[in-house]
Each structure stands twice: as C-alpha cells, then as structure tokens.
Amino acid sequence: HYPLxxxxxxxxxPGALLFYPGNWAIFGPTHLPIVVEGTLLSMADYMGHLYVRTGTPEYVRHIEQGSLRTFGGHTTVIAAFFASFVSMLMFAVWWYLGKVYCTAFFYVKGKRGRVVQRNDVTAFGE
Known part of the structure; x- marks a missing residue:
C-alpha cells in the first residue's frame, strides 16, 4: 500500500477539477433564460433560488428574519458557539467509534488458557 x-x-x-463539471448536469438548467411577464429571468430566479454569500449584510438579514432573531442581535456569537459545540461533539463521537472499531485484539494461548490481548494504541501512543 502507498502512503496517504x-x-x-x-x-x-482530479475530484476537485471535476466537481464543477460534474454538477453542471444538475444545476445547468437553472441558468436557462426565460421571459416572465416581459422580464428576462433565469430559471433559478423564477424558482426562487438565492445564492447569498455568508458574511455579507444580506446573509445576516436573512438569518435575523428567521428564528435566531430572538437572541437579540447576537446571532454570530450564538452560531459560533453552536458550531464549536457540534464540532467537539462529533470529535468525541468519531474518536469513540475509532477506538471501538479499530482496536486490534487477538487470542493468546498461554499458561492460563486462552486470553484476549488488546493492542489499544491511540494517536498519542498510550
């Protein structure tokens, strides 16, 4: 096996280079021009799809119109703490699953009979 x-x-x-062309079959039709009541639109505009970049005032206005407005203007702080909590939770969950499913164990036949030996080596070499 080769190193990672x-x-x-x-x-x-190659996956990064093929990402945009691979999605073109899905999102390409939304770029088609149509005329609705004398106005030239794209299909995405007509269907109501919005491409709003995060970090712009428009994005903050969309968030504050939603359920986060009850936090009184602290939407960025609340979202940051929630994202950090979810990140820590997922780290703990995947660490546990890695420990459960990637612990090598085998049976050793010795004086006391057959016993289970576990080689539990973590990332820290403990």
Missing amino acids: NFVTPGTML
Missing part, C-alpha cells in the same frame, strides 16, 4: 500523502493528491486533485 502519495495517494491523496492523485485522487483529490
């Missing part, structure tokens, strides 16, 4: 740093560029770079 040799394999990753060979899979990630």
